[in-house]
Amino acid sequence: xxLKNLLxxxxxxxxxxxxxxxxxxxxxxxxxxxxxxxxxxxxSTVSYGGQTARLNMASELSSALSSDVTEVMLNDMFxxxxxxxxxxxxxxxxxxxxGKTANAAEPTISASEQAAVTAAIQGWFSTYATDVxxxxxSNADVHPASAGVAGxxxxxxxxxxxxxxxxxxxxxxxxxxxxxxxxxxxxxxxxLNVDNSDRSEGHTAMEHHWDEGFGYVYGKFGPENATGDxxxxxxxxxxxxxxxxxxxxxxxFNAFVAGRAAIVAMDYDERDAQAAIIKQNLSKVVAQKAxxxxxxxxxxxxxxxADYFHGLxxxxxxxxxxxxxxxxxxxxxxxxxxxxxMVAALEAGNGLxxxxxxxxxxxxAQVREKAGL
Amino acid sequence: MRKVLLFISPILFLISCSDGGGGNGSTTDNQISxxxxxxxxxxxxxxxxxxxxxxxxxxxxxxxxTSFSSNPTQQTLDQVRKAWVKTYxxxxxxxxxxxxxxxxxxxxxxxxxxxxxxxxxxxNISSGSYDLSSITDQSRKxxxxxxxxxxxxxxxxxxxxxxNYYVGVNGxxxxxxxxxxxxxxxxxxxxxxxxxxxxxxxxxxxxGNSATSSFNKLTNDFVYYYxxxxxxxxxxxxxxxxxxxxxxxxxxxxxYRKDISKRxxxxxxxxxxxxxxxxxxxxxxxxxxxxxxxxDHEDQTLSNDILSKMELAKTAVDILDNNFxxxxxxxxxxxxxxxxxxxxxxxxxxVEMFGVLQVDPDYADSDGD
Numbered sequence: 043x044x045l046k047n048l049l050x051x052x053x054x055x056x057x058x059x060x061x062x063x064x065x066x067x068x069x070x071x072x073x074x075x076x077x078x079x080x081x082x083x084x085x086s087t088v089s090y091g092g093q094t095a096r097l098n099m100a101s102e103l104s105s106a107l108s109s110d111v112t113e114v115m116l117n118d119m120f121x122x123x124x125x126x127x128x129x130x131x132x133x134x135x136x137x138x139x140x141g142k143t144a145n146a147a148e149p150t151i152s153a154s155e156q157a158a159v160t161a162a163i164q165g166w167f168s169t170y171a172t173d174v175x176x177x178x179x180s181n182a183d184v185h186p187a188s189a190g191v192a193g194x195x196x197x198x199x200x201x202x203x204x205x206x207x208x209x210x211x212x213x214x215x216x217x218x219x220x221x222x223x224x225x226x227x228x229x230x231x232x233x234l235n236v237d238n239s240d241r242s243e244g245h246t247a248m249e250h251h252w253d254e255g256f257g258y259v260y261g262k263f264g265p266e267n268a269t270g271d272x273x274x275x276x277x278x279x280x281x282x283x284x285x286x287x288x289x290x291x292x293x294x295f296n297a298f299v300a301g302r303a304a305i306v307a308m309d310y311d312e313r314d315a316q317a318a319i320i321k322q323n324l325s326k327v328v329a330q331k332a333x334x335x336x337x338x339x340x341x342x343x344x345x346x347x348a349d350y351f352h353g354l355x356x357x358x359x360x361x362x363x364x365x366x367x368x369x370x371x372x373x374x375x376x377x378x379x380x381x382x383x384m385v386a387a388l389e390a391g392n393g394l395x396x397x398x399x400x401x402x403x404x405x406x407a408q409v410r411e412k413a414g415l
Numbered sequence: 416m417r418k419v420l421l422f423i424s425p426i427l428f429l430i431s432c433s434d435g436g437g438g439n440g441s442t443t444d445n446q447i448s449x450x451x452x453x454x455x456x457x458x459x460x461x462x463x464x465x466x467x468x469x470x471x472x473x474x475x476x477x478x479x480x481t482s483f484s485s486n487p488t489q490q491t492l493d494q495v496r497k498a499w500v501k502t503y504x505x506x507x508x509x510x511x512x513x514x515x516x517x518x519x520x521x522x523x524x525x526x527x528x529x530x531x532x533x534x535x536x537x538x539n540i541s542s543g544s545y546d547l548s549s550i551t552d553q554s555r556k557x558x559x560x561x562x563x564x565x566x567x568x569x570x571x572x573x574x575x576x577x578x579n580y581y582v583g584v585n586g587x588x589x590x591x592x593x594x595x596x597x598x599x600x601x602x603x604x605x606x607x608x609x610x611x612x613x614x615x616x617x618x619x620x621x622x623g624n625s626a627t628s629s630f631n632k633l634t635n636d637f638v639y640y641y642x643x644x645x646x647x648x649x650x651x652x653x654x655x656x657x658x659x660x661x662x663x664x665x666x667x668x669x670x671y672r673k674d675i676s677k678r679x680x681x682x683x684x685x686x687x688x689x690x691x692x693x694x695x696x697x698x699x700x701x702x703x704x705x706x707x708x709x710x711d712h713e714d715q716t717l718s719n720d721i722l723s724k725m726e727l728a729k730t731a732v733d734i735l736d737n738n739f740x741x742x743x744x745x746x747x748x749x750x751x752x753x754x755x756x757x758x759x760x761x762x763x764x765x766v767e768m769f770g771v772l773q774v775d776p777d778y779a780d781s782d783g784d
Contacts, residue, residue: 137611154748
């Protein structure tokens with residue numbers, strides 16, 4: 043009797059000792075915070091002001107790309123030189139968009155391919171300034187667009203190839219700036235494998251990197267972003283917010299919250315699991331939009347109406363963005379060359395004026411296959 | 416019965432929770448002795464001999480500068496220039512050791528902050544009053560090897576015009592400054608050498624694995640140097656990696672001399688490799704090193720991976736022009752490719768190697784938030 047009880051006590055104490063060692067999140071769960079709000083000793087540790095600034099800069103750049111501007115002005119906005127913005131706070135910021143476009147810490151493309159993307163954007167600034175600005179302020183009666191001739195269709199300002207540059211460039215930034223910085227930089231091992239204890243700045247380095255990733259999706263809402271409301275964003279956040287992505291939207295926000303909580307709890311396996319969810323879901327949104335715009339254009343091409351040129355210009359930018367996707371394991375759905383070959387095919391001859399439904403459906407099918415959609 | 420209980424419970428409570436977290440890793444005897452072996456090898460066969468080479472070169476540089484000052488000619492200037500190049504090359508093996516006194520006084524910043532600021536240097540020379548031991552940014556940007564680059568090559572595009580600076584009305588100011596710069600390098604380097612003699616056994620015996628132990632600091636210094644001192648400073652920043660590829664000529668190492676930038680980068684890379692493989696500066700033989708340490712932690716493939724990627728980086732740097740500015744004003748693709756090849760090693764060091772060694776990174780990224 044006594045020996046049996048003794049044995050039970052001994053076994054029980056062993057079990058208690060062993061189980062107290064596990065980082066056990068299931069038997070003693072902290073409720074996952076419903077909002078992206080984290081604090082240490084009463085003070086918020088959440089910070090992503092640089093990302094908010096850049097999203098705001100991209101907004102002004104977007105407006106400039108349907109306005110009467112010079113190439114110099116566009117480059118100034120890209121690099122935040124010579125006080126280019128209407129918002130003086132942006133001019134005072136030390137941040138810029140250009141230095142973070144196609145510039146991830148663990149890039150899916152080579153450095154020379156990164157340089158090629160930057161050069162492409164700068165080339166679009168040049169083409170816009172040269173070919174489209176002359177017809178800005180005019181209209182479809184005076185300057186109707188046609189194959190090889192820049193002009194208007196309804197309220198869309200197009201170059202001779204039918205490209206609407208604010209769409210091309212902003213959708214390229216969705217991938218090359220926002221997506222790339224989240225999935226290939228801030229949520230990459232290089233950026234997450236950093237200090238997580240030094241609180242001399244309030245937040246740890248690891249917390250801050252995670253927040254910066256968050257900021258590229260949700261940064262337009264300030265530090266109180268309680269609901270993940272994305273309706274005022276113009277970039278990646280805007281698309282996560284669109285109809286058809288409800289599941290992804292929820293998955294992404296929850297994963298950002300859970301991953302950030304995991305960092306506070308120093309549970310790095312959990313952190314990495316949540317990072318993978320974010321990478322996969324954000325990448326899926328971008329790939330799906332490329333497909334949607336291509337397939338949408340395939341059905342509009344016969345009419346060559348404003349929606350066709352507008353939608354396919356958006357598709358162009360999303361195709362360029364595909365090289366920045368991340369399947370959760372550091373691999374993009376498509377290579378740089380595959381993306382650039384596809385947009386080169388869009389630009390062949392008179393560009394969007396010359397495309398056929400077959401070509402566009404074929405491109406969409408290729409993206410579907412590469413992205414598993 | 417009580418005896419049985421007494422027996423069993425201590426055994427149960429010895430079941431430790433393996434933390435897995437870096438820096439708190441179990442310090443088994445084997446790991447302690449591995450760290451000690453590595454620290455011993457690196458200290459005795461790499462760090463101290465490198466500093467000895469350096470002070471020898473600086474002393475020689477001082478002699479040539481004295482000769483030049485007393486008789487500024489093309490010939491005596493050439494001697495100074497030669498000695499400066501030799502010193503700059505030797506320096507590449509030393510820059511990564513940001514330890515003890517070197518760390519306290521930010522020694523590497525006094526020796527190699529580039530670009531220097533010609534305006535600060537000109538002001539110092541004309542006013543004749545300056546304190547090179549000052550820790551201000553202005554001080555760092557007006558001394559060291561980059562300042563000497565300016566003094567020997569940057570005052571003018573014409574060599575005779577440069578010599579005239581040392582002869583003319585303000586000639587003695589220029590001569591004084593030249594000699595003072597070198598003397599400051601001597602003072603600083605001698606202090607570091609003395610510090611190493613004093614701290615050597617403490618350094619080697621600090622065989623733990625905490626943030627303040629030698630092994631952790633040394634490993635962090637190495638990776639930080641590869642990433643920042645080598646990859647970013649010599650290649651990435653000049654080629655505009657973080658500035659939409661806008662070239663930054665002023666940021667090139669030895670930008671006034673122009674044609675030794677590649678040589679300095681090559682030396683830096685080989686110094687990183689030799690540090691990693693524990694290659695003795697005295698004999699050329701390899702002693703206990705990170706390669707051995709990683710193998711002893713049962714990760715054979717990682718060091719092979721690191722070394723083969725370093726080899727690819729070397730190839731990419733080797734095909735660059737001696738003068739990096741020619742790439743920045745002409746075809747920058749080879750320099751972009753070199754950046755890429757160098758970059759491939761970084762995650763292997765920062766993520767993989769730190770992980771296996773259970774060392775936490777002790778520096779923050781500073782790539783602009």
